[in-house]
Amino acid sequence: MCYTVVMKILTELQIENAVYEIxxxxxxxxxxxxxxxxxxxxxxxxxxxxxDALSDIIVNAKIAKNEHIPLCQDxxxxxxxxxxxxxxxxxxxxxxxxxxxxxxAYSTEYLRKSVVKSPLDRVNTNDNTPCIIHTTIxxxxxxxxxxxxxxxxxxxxxxxxxxxPASGEDGIIDFVVETVRLAGGKACPPLIVGVGIGGDLExxxxxxxxxxxxxxxxxxxxxxxxxxxxxxxxxxxxxxxGAMGLKGKTTCLAVKVxxxxxxxASLPVAxxxxxxxxxxxxxxx
Amino acid sequence: xxxxxxxxxxxxxxxxxLKAGDRVYLSGTLLTARDAVHKExxxxxxxxxxxxxxxxxxxxxxxxxxxxxxxxxxxxxGPTTSQRMDSYAEYMKKLGVLAVIGKGExxxxxxxxxxxxxxxxxxxxxxxxxxxxxxxxxCEVVAFSHLGCESVKKLTVDNFPVTVCYxxxxxxxxxG
Numbered sequence: 001m002c003y004t005v006v007m008k009i010l011t012e013l014q015i016e017n018a019v020y021e022i023x024x025x026x027x028x029x030x031x032x033x034x035x036x037x038x039x040x041x042x043x044x045x046x047x048x049x050x051x052d053a054l055s056d057i058i059v060n061a062k063i064a065k066n067e068h069i070p071l072c073q074d075x076x077x078x079x080x081x082x083x084x085x086x087x088x089x090x091x092x093x094x095x096x097x098x099x100x101x102x103x104x105a106y107s108t109e110y111l112r113k114s115v116v117k118s119p120l121d122r123v124n125t126n127d128n129t130p131c132i133i134h135t136t137i138x139x140x141x142x143x144x145x146x147x148x149x150x151x152x153x154x155x156x157x158x159x160x161x162x163x164x165p166a167s168g169e170d171g172i173i174d175f176v177v178e179t180v181r182l183a184g185g186k187a188c189p190p191l192i193v194g195v196g197i198g199g200d201l202e203x204x205x206x207x208x209x210x211x212x213x214x215x216x217x218x219x220x221x222x223x224x225x226x227x228x229x230x231x232x233x234x235x236x237x238x239x240x241x242g243a244m245g246l247k248g249k250t251t252c253l254a255v256k257v258x259x260x261x262x263x264x265a266s267l268p269v270a271x272x273x274x275x276x277x278x279x280x281x282x283x284x285x
Numbered sequence: 286x287x288x289x290x291x292x293x294x295x296x297x298x299x300x301x302x303l304k305a306g307d308r309v310y311l312s313g314t315l316l317t318a319r320d321a322v323h324k325e326x327x328x329x330x331x332x333x334x335x336x337x338x339x340x341x342x343x344x345x346x347x348x349x350x351x352x353x354x355x356x357x358x359x360x361x362x363g364p365t366t367s368q369r370m371d372s373y374a375e376y377m378k379k380l381g382v383l384a385v386i387g388k389g390e391x392x393x394x395x396x397x398x399x400x401x402x403x404x405x406x407x408x409x410x411x412x413x414x415x416x417x418x419x420x421x422x423x424c425e426v427v428a429f430s431h432l433g434c435e436s437v438k439k440l441t442v443d444n445f446p447v448t449v450c451y452x453x454x455x456x457x458x459x460x461g
Binding site: 060 | 306308321348349350351352353354360361362363365366368388389390408410411412413414415416418419433434446448458459461
């Protein structure tokens with residue numbers, strides 16, 4: 001037997017450069033679709049203090065973009081979601097490439113170094129690395145990297161719960177709504193709410209994170225998941241938390257539900273919250 | 286309303302008239318302090334050791350800015366989540382702090398201590414570090430420099446926008 005497989009070679013430097021290019025922009029701009037939803041929330045808000053906060057958020061986005069000042073002082077720990085085509089050969093270290101790109105961007109753009117070497121002794125690494133890297137192997141010869149600089153305000157409010165099948169859809173809804181209620185103004189609402197259902201303990205958490213990366217205007221292609229997104233959107237916005245917890249009509253801008261098969265005895269659910277800046281950026285090689 | 290926060294009497298007399306939800310603009314001096322500084326201050330106070338900086342009559346801003354680029358006064362400097370500083374509520378009066386600025390709800394216990402001790406809790410809009418940086422006219426590291434972005438910085442601010450969270454008539458912006 002004789003095989004001909006076409007491979008594509010990517011060097012460590014090529015990957016580092018691609019990461020650097022998107023990383024140096026991701027903390028300075030809110031994407032247009034997110035900004036539109038925030039402007040809509042401002043228009044329909046009656047509460048004075050909440051309207052002030054939404055106005056601040058809109059003005060902040062303009063200043064950040066025009067004057068190249070980070071939107072938020074918390075420029076996050078970087079999560080890198082990577083899809084590596086099976087036909088790609090990496091000349092060098094993939095992890096090193098990602099971390100070097102981040103290190104460079106956080107240095108040249110004067111972003112905050114928010115990573116400690118150990119959660120126990122808590123000494124800063126001073127370069128905002130290491131990143132948290134998730135990789136999946138896909139078909140083809142493309143490398144796709146999505147970076148998400150995740151701030152702790154919203155991240156600290158995420159939760160996972162191992163429900164059981166008896167809890168059903170009502171149990172899922174109660175848990176998600178409770179999570180947003182407990183987060184209150186601390187996670188910087190209006191939020192994007194990522195929900196992962198199924199898999200196991202770590203898979204549902206990952207699903208909830210990946211959910212946050214979806215286009216803010218899309219909805220699930222799965223009809224059951226889409227129905228759940230609609231129900232959760234209504235219930236969360238009925239909580240009257242509002243922008244920054246100041247009460248109001250808009251607590252979330254979108255709800256994204258992702259599911260995965262699971263064990264007959266399990267119903268894991270995870271909720272990841274994304275603040276109103278909705279920062280993430282993608283590159284492809 | 287505008288308040289000159291460097292004048293303690295003006296600050297205290299104006300604060301009395303404000304209601305939860307009122308927006309005020311602060312001008313004068315703020316000191317940044319967040320998780321690591323609070324932890325160190327607590328240890329120093331508990332062990333009766335000398336503090337590296339005088340916090341009497343100060344307003345603490347829970348903030349750790351991005352690095353300052355050349356030619357700039359300060360980086361992005363928005364508020365961090367106040368809840369993580371709830372367990373240090375008892376220490377604010379011991380430090381002589383008048384008010385704190387952060388974002389989000391406080392625990393019931395923390396709120397009770399603040400109201401008892403006359404500590405004002407303001408919030409600034411979270412995620413607005415670019416906007417708030419425009420109100421900073423000077424920035425100088427004055428203590429705990431080894432903590433980097435978490436060090437204590439003395440800021441001079443001009444018309445820094447904050448919202449009053451609690452008032453003396455049981456007003457609570459988060460539970461109104």
